[in-house]
Amino acid sequence: MVELSEANAQFIAERFKALGDPMRLRLLQALRAGERSVGELAERTGGGQANVSKHLQVLLQQGYVDRRKEGTTSWYRITDPEVFTMCNLVCGGLEEELGRKRKLLRRR
Amino acid sequence: MVELSEANAQFIAERFKALGDPMRLRLLQALRAGERSVGELAERTGGGQANVSKHLQVLLQQGYVDRRKEGTTSWYRITDPEVFTMCNLVCGGLEEELGRKRKLLRRR
DNA sequence: CCACTATATTACCACATAGTCATGGAGCAG
DNA sequence: CTGCTCCATGACTATGTGGTAATATAGTGG
Numbered sequence: 079m080v081e082l083s084e085a086n087a088q089f090i091a092e093r094f095k096a097l098g099d100p101m102r103l104r105l106l107q108a109l110r111a112g113e114r115s116v117g118e119l120a121e122r123t124g125g126g127q128a129n130v131s132k133h134l135q136v137l138l139q140q141g142y143v144d145r146r147k148e149g150t151t152s153w154y155r156i157t158d159p160e161v162f163t164m165c166n167l168v169c170g171g172l173e174e175e176l177g178r179k180r181k182l183l184r185r186r
Numbered sequence: 187m188v189e190l191s192e193a194n195a196q197f198i199a200e201r202f203k204a205l206g207d208p209m210r211l212r213l214l215q216a217l218r219a220g221e222r223s224v225g226e227l228a229e230r231t232g233g234g235q236a237n238v239s240k241h242l243q244v245l246l247q248q249g250y251v252d253r254r255k256e257g258t259t260s261w262y263r264i265t266d267p268e269v270f271t272m273c274n275l276v277c278g279g280l281e282e283e284l285g286r287k288r289k290l291l292r293r294r
Numbered sequence: 295c296c297a298c299t300a301t302a303t304t305a306c307c308a309c310a311t312a313g314t315c316a317t318g319g320a321g322c323a324g
Numbered sequence: 325c326t327g328c329t330c331c332a333t334g335a336c337t338a339t340g341t342g343g344t345a346a347t348a349t350a351g352t353g354g
Contacts, residue, residue, distance in 0.1 A: 098202040151321095152331060167268055209343095236304095237342075243302085257350090258349095
């Protein structure tokens, strides 16, 4: 494992932070099926064009997605499906969380 | 895998966001060896007491750490070592990133 | 009760971020 | 060239976040 120096903590935190936004997660989800243009992604996620474009820059900079330009349209795609492994890991935590909440509700 | 509904995207994003801060990553790293008190963590991470305490609340609320009170001191510990699996995954990305940067530097 | 220690919480400030609107640039059809 | 489409970027605002200092809470020993 990479040593968690101060500089590395900064890098790793930024990688996590890039995944810490619902819109960006939905973008990744939408890209799961394959390459998509910005317009398609805006439509599928229900976000504004500018907003989607900016979020894609974040994912691009962190290397989660890749871009291919064709004419005036930009095609984005997942670079490393490993990102979904991480989603599954936190989803595990999510299921526990939901279980905990269901318990709490039952207790009342 | 959990369906990525709007509500779930929110939950998952918050779990990622909790890991998206250098101080919180250093706290988890410091807890890797075992249980630690807030004071110990403040000393090891070089953070202020109030700040460390607040970050620990975030990790606690997201279920990454657990707390045990003994007298006036609170002992925190990792609840699920799975979190380090995630760190290793993003560290993989980090190594690629560093590799990319080294290449860029060599190119000059 | 008093002082001391350890932690949590509050108030506050500086700064970052998400969202939207408007604009700019670049390809493409006519 | 003109107009159109698609995307990126900048300005702006509202909201969120990290850090710190001060205060509150609570246990402990005298």
